[in-house]
Amino acid sequence: MNGRMHNKQLSAFAVAGLCAVLWTGSQARSQQGGALTSVQEAEETFQARCSTCHAEHGEGSEVGASLNVPDLRSAAVQRNGDEVLREVIKHGKGNMPAFGRDFTDPQIDRILQLVRGFAANSNQQAQGQPLAR
Secondary structure (H helix, E strand, O other): OOHHHHHHHHHHHHHHHHHHHHHHHHHHHHHHHOOOOHHHHHHHHHHHHOHHHHOOOOOOOHHHHHOOOOOOOOHHHHOOOHHHHHHHHHHOEOOEOOOOOOOOHHHHHHHHHHHHHHHHHHHHHHOOOOOOO
């Protein structure tokens, strides 16, 4: 295994571990603060577990860029069917870890809706329209 690949794998594992720690704290806050709507839960989950690589609105962070993470708002991602994206979330792909043990199917569906919304919000913003919530 060359050093560069080894470093990428270590980075991916470190990010996954950091995400797990952040998610645990987010879950504790959610339980203390009362019931969240499904949209709020998806947003919190995405911010805690996904934004380290995918950034706040799916555009990709510096960490994500170093791991060749695609922009979730892009046509290349958005043209995939829901089932394809569900499988990527559940089983991982490339440097993305699998989250099938962490999220229920309904949670994955809500995250998927959020990801679909990133593209719609990005398109609206590009056209100078107010963002949908």
